[in-house]
Amino acid sequence: MDFNLSEDDKLIQETVRDLAMNKFAPRADEIDKKSIFPEQNIKELAELGLLGTILDPAYGGAGASTISYSVTLEEIAKACASTSVITSVTTMVGLAIQRNGTEEQKEKWVTKIASGEIIGAFCLTEPTAGSDAGSLKTSATVDGDEIVLNGQKLWITNAAHAGVFLVMANENPSLGHKGISAFVVESGSEGLEIGAPEKKMGLNGSHTCAVFFDNVRIPIENRLGEQGKGFSIALASLDTGRIGIASQALGIGEAAYQASVNFAKERNQFGQPIYNFQGVSFRIADMKMKLEAARLLTRKAAWMRDKGMKHTMESSMAKAFATEVACEVTQNAIKTHGGMGFSKELPVERYHRDIQATLLYEGTNDIQRVVMVKNIFK
Ligand code: CAA
Numbered sequence: 001m002d003f004n005l006s007e008d009d010k011l012i013q014e015t016v017r018d019l020a021m022n023k024f025a026p027r028a029d030e031i032d033k034k035s036i037f038p039e040q041n042i043k044e045l046a047e048l049g050l051l052g053t054i055l056d057p058a059y060g061g062a063g064a065s066t067i068s069y070s071v072t073l074e075e076i077a078k079a080c081a082s083t084s085v086i087t088s089v090t091t092m093v094g095l096a097i098q099r100n101g102t103e104e105q106k107e108k109w110v111t112k113i114a115s116g117e118i119i120g121a122f123c124l125t126e127p128t129a130g131s132d133a134g135s136l137k138t139s140a141t142v143d144g145d146e147i148v149l150n151g152q153k154l155w156i157t158n159a160a161h162a163g164v165f166l167v168m169a170n171e172n173p174s175l176g177h178k179g180i181s182a183f184v185v186e187s188g189s190e191g192l193e194i195g196a197p198e199k200k201m202g203l204n205g206s207h208t209c210a211v212f213f214d215n216v217r218i219p220i221e222n223r224l225g226e227q228g229k230g231f232s233i234a235l236a237s238l239d240t241g242r243i244g245i246a247s248q249a250l251g252i253g254e255a256a257y258q259a260s261v262n263f264a265k266e267r268n269q270f271g272q273p274i275y276n277f278q279g280v281s282f283r284i285a286d287m288k289m290k291l292e293a294a295r296l297l298t299r300k301a302a303w304m305r306d307k308g309m310k311h312t313m314e315s316s317m318a319k320a321f322a323t324e325v326a327c328e329v330t331q332n333a334i335k336t337h338g339g340m341g342f343s344k345e346l347p348v349e350r351y352h353r354d355i356q357a358t359l360l361y362e363g364t365n366d367i368q369r370v371v372m373v374k375n376i377f378k
Helices: 007-034 039-047 066-079 081-100 103-115 173-179 230-266 278-306 312-341 348-358 365-376
Strands: 120-123 139-143 146-157 164-170 180-186 192-194 208-219
Touching (some): 007 066, 081 180, 120 146, 120 230, 146 164, 173 180, 180 208, 180 230, 278 312
Antiparallel strands (some): 192 208
16 A cells, blocks of 8 residues: 555645645735635636646546545645635536536537636535435426526535536426436526625635526537436536545645644743643644544545545545544634634634635535445445
């Protein structure tokens, strides 16, 4: 068993780390405080081919491993968590089209996602269908050679900036989730309306909006995969997406841990650096230990995906564990910083706000446990 990153993965890690630390980190505070969409960050990631890391080279991707994708998101999240979720969701949409699309669909959209020309939005959640995603109500009706979409999506990451929307909608509600199909809707389609960005606790650079479909007409060729397979397409996409969220959490947690180490070395009390006190240093040792355990779980899920193994359960375990560990780490980073941890002058309070969403999106951690239980007792 080899726990080292491959040479290719290391190279990607160094490239992203350099970009994230030198360019993204200095911008992160303003992005957060002014809720600015990090357009420049996305452009710079695209220029280095980092938006299509795991997409197929046949469609402009880098064809890199899932481990490198995880490492990429971790490095981005250390500097700017908003940028990492924008990247993660875009990749999830690109992968869904790549895995289920026709040659024409892949040529049309995966290439644009891989090059960074467009970003993607994943439209599953609705006002009355969050955890119970299979009960979604957005309807899709065939009308000649077109599909007509009606309904509303909620909490849609990237909605205000996306070029493509992957939309799960029901073609035959009497079949329940088996009536759901997936569709690709392009921005600018008539009847497609984007709501105002939600006012959130964190991840302020990632604009999350409602999306409204009022008789939106798309060509029937925009159905992705088989009719009635949309729910499975969505859940399979989340199997990879959840590795992305685990990686994002690792990045936020790692940033909080590093800040704590630095602070504990620099801050003197009772005539000595505070890391000399075991109450502080043991807490930091626990941060390191738990983050490393979370990283191993995340890398294992990524490795299984690379090997073509089913990884639903491992993705859920990684997502739940990494996000909960990182939440604890960010909380303990605030404790370690004392009053400065509560101040907006330092980024630790942002880490603690940003991490909260990772416990909730791409399936709450209660839902991850539902997935685990389904796999344990199947
Ligand atoms: N891959 C492919 N297919 C899968 C699957 C998987 N991992 N898991 C289940 N399926 C299939 C099943 O085989 C079944 O298919 P058939 O009916 O054809 O046999 C079908 O899906 C339904 O399976 P279940 O009966 O297990 O489904 P369920 O209704 O009980 O729901 C659930 C399961 C785990 C609760 C699921 O609804 C779920 O994950 N909910 C959370 C939704 C979620 O994660 N939303 C995130 C929104 S996206 C987001 O947050 C992105 C962002 O912006 C950051």
